[in-house]
Amino acid sequence: PSTPPDGALHLLPVAVSTPAHSSVGEPLSYASSTPLPPGTLVRVPLGAREVLGVVWDAPEHAAPLPPGVQPRAIAGVLEGVAPLAPAWRRLVAFAARYYQRSVGEVALAALPPQLRDLGPQQLARRLRRAPPPVHSPGATENVALSAEQASAVAEIHTQPGPFLLFGSTGSGKTEVYLQCVAQALAADPQAQALVMVPEINLTPQLESRVLARFAPLYGDAAVVSMHSGMTPAQRLKSWLAAHTGAARIVLGTRMAVFASLPRLAVIVVDEEHDASYKQQEGARYHARDLAVWRAREQGARVILGSATPSLESWHASRPPSAGDPRGGRYQRLYMPSRIGAGQLPRVCVVDMGQQPRGAVFSPPLLAAITERVQRGEQCLVLLNRRGFAPVLHCHACSWKSDCPHCSAHQVFHKIDRTLRCHHCGFASRVPRACPACGNLDIAPIGRGTEQLEEQLAALLRNVIVEPAGRAARVGRIDADTTRAKGALEEQLAQVHAGEVDVLVGTQMVAKGHDFRRITLVAAVQPDGALFSSDFRAPERLFALLMQAAGRAGRDALYVAAQGQDAQMWIQTWHPEHPVYAALRRHDWPAFAAQQLAERAEAGMPPFAYQALVRADARTQEAAQGFLTAAAEAARAAQLPGLEQVFLFPPVPLTIQRVAGVERAQMLLESPSRAALQHFLSAWQALLHAERARHKGLVRWLVDVDPQAI
């Protein structure tokens, strides 16, 4: 019935990237002289431009055009690219629905923009026949698994999952991932694997490990990466390889969860607790959560791995108990031991209340660092603030280096004598004198990595590294030192080569890196996170410190030869805090149990579901007024789900003003995920209407399952 008579045009629904706040229905309807199967990639006119689109559905689902309006014609079809699979479209549709965005926006954000400009000849050139697989099984590493690894691999092989692999840092989780990928690929000559890591910085390291393992079996072209640091051309190449099946393994950051993988058999989410799996703009999806959904939908296995799992995954993998005979829906696998009988580092907590006032490095920590450096061992010192000092201050009139556009200070960067706002990027020269009173005596308050590096270099000035007999060297790695392309790799290589004795850095270096000669890690000022208004802050701090500790003593033989334990030092004003007490014992389960009990009591995630609605406007009043009005409209309309959704009053964001824009948010909470979803989708129309009433002067967005409150 949907086939028009000969010569007539087919009306097809096409997903295109429409502006975020357009109220246009979607997908849009276009005319085609031939019937095109759903999933076909096309070029279509949109306004004055020609854009990439995806035929989203069968013709009978095309939205009818208003009477008298002629449909615009599809401009071209991307010949030679197979249509996107139904499973991929279901993933996109689910993500769009769940995160309250349009299908077109999610679909087009997941495709490489360069696809649009691909002519048939270029395409033919790119889909080079895939090189024949090189089969030389002897070339692959033959690793003897530890008992814990072997049992995890066996469970994953025989059970349905999803799996939470709870393994200490250095327990060999990566090896388990590789074995499971190998099994899946060996079982089916077309099977594909997706391996996700939280940080771009960690992809090259993993890539070389994966290539070493799988290139001898399947060829170099079988492994591709996907992350935001790639050029458009590289992105296109990887995408096509995955889509055509030439790539058997895709490695990537959160964006890779949307890769077109028609024969997906296994998904790995490494460091599954990491906050960077949550996209923070546009469709605010959580790549880990989508990975679990996608795996179930496509019948693939999914393995979430971490030494400090998110409390959501931890709770979802709880074992059955008397009061809860079914337990969680995930299977938890344990790998507590470090490979090679290595010990986890000893945790030393320094009570700063007992130390000389004003010392950045307490005397015992400084002594420990000095001793290690003298013996040729390496140390890692962590501080989570880059720059020299968080603020510049005038003692005479109390002037502070505030950002003129944000409710935040401009950070003092000594190296180029600038003041820089870390929120809007506004930069200015450091003034010679106080801009308010002319006082010449303006001074930095607080401390960033740049200052820490300088102070440490001064403190270690006379320390000689044996047996080399040279002076100690301090290096720094943070977002400032690694801006240039290749800078991070170069700096990491220096650390690996032993050219740096003490490395100062932000959380960037706390994650994942396999440093062999670091035997001491120190967090000099971690207390800030204990008093955050965000209920996840203690969980995050524990995870960060545990992961940082995991950088120490990774090479058990080296530690044994040096003759002293690896150590993790923590300087704190609150040595009795439960975070540090649990950390001393490396006891994530105890810490998680305590946090979960608190969350259950307070009705917070994972025992409740949340969403944030944020409004941005010229004034705080307008932003909050918008949220209040939208909430009232929802109550007046008695929206579905409302009886189970609690709407909190609007509040300003912690950083209330950024780049001259005032920001407010409203928290929504419900014991039922379904009720919250119902409510949010019904509320969309009212939010659009409310925005129209505010004459477009307010912008709003919804963040479902927000990771920062």
Ligand code: ADP
């Ligand atoms: P994790 O990801 O749990 O922190 P890794 O997988 O990086 O740990 O393993 C830590 C170190 O132990 C790596 O250098 C790895 O090559 C090595 N390793 C892992 N499994 C084994 C094994 N079965 N035998 C020998 N070495 C192993």
Ligand code: ZN
């Ligand atoms: Zn002043």
Ligand code: ZN
């Ligand atoms: Zn600013």
